[in-house]
Amino acid sequence: MAIQILLIGGSLALLFHFFVRARRRPVQKLAMTVVFAAIIFLVSFPDVSTWCAHAVGVGRGVDLVFYLSSLVLLFLCFNLYLGQKALEDRLTIVVRELALQPHRAAPPASPPEL
Numbered sequence: 502m503a504i505q506i507l508l509i510g511g512s513l514a515l516l517f518h519f520f521v522r523a524r525r526r527p528v529q530k531l532a533m534t535v536v537f538a539a540i541i542f543l544v545s546f547p548d549v550s551t552w553c554a555h556a557v558g559v560g561r562g563v564d565l566v567f568y569l570s571s572l573v574l575l576f577l578c579f580n581l582y583l584g585q586k587a588l589e590d591r592l593t594i595v596v597r598e599l600a601l602q603p604h605r606a607a608p609p610a611s612p613p614e615l
Contacts, residue, residue: 508544512537 516537520530543550543566550562559565 505544509541512540512544 516533519525519533523529525533543562547562550566552562554560554562554565557565559568
């Protein structure tokens with residue numbers, strides 16, 4: 502029972518943090534709400550995950566949740582990698598364009614007098 506309270510409280514805190522701190526599109530907010538609602542539901546009714554696991558041929562509900570969580574985490578890591586790669590490519594283009602522009606830097610400072 503204590504672990505259920507801890508997991509539900511943590512899920513609600515993370516969802517609240519997501520809504521307060523993140524500027525996201527409504528679809529992303531809806532998706533996160535659905536994910537956290539599913540987490541809270543499965544924590545509240547763990548027998549449902551066991552039933553779903555048996556329905557798809559997995560032995561235990563926790564195993565099914567672990568497999569699905571692993572897939573989601575791999576998807577998120579891959580998505581973050583692609584975003585980082587796109588950002589690096591855009592930064593490279595900007596730096597190249599700036600390097601090819603005529604030099605507009607301030608004149609060098611005179612050396613300090615001794």
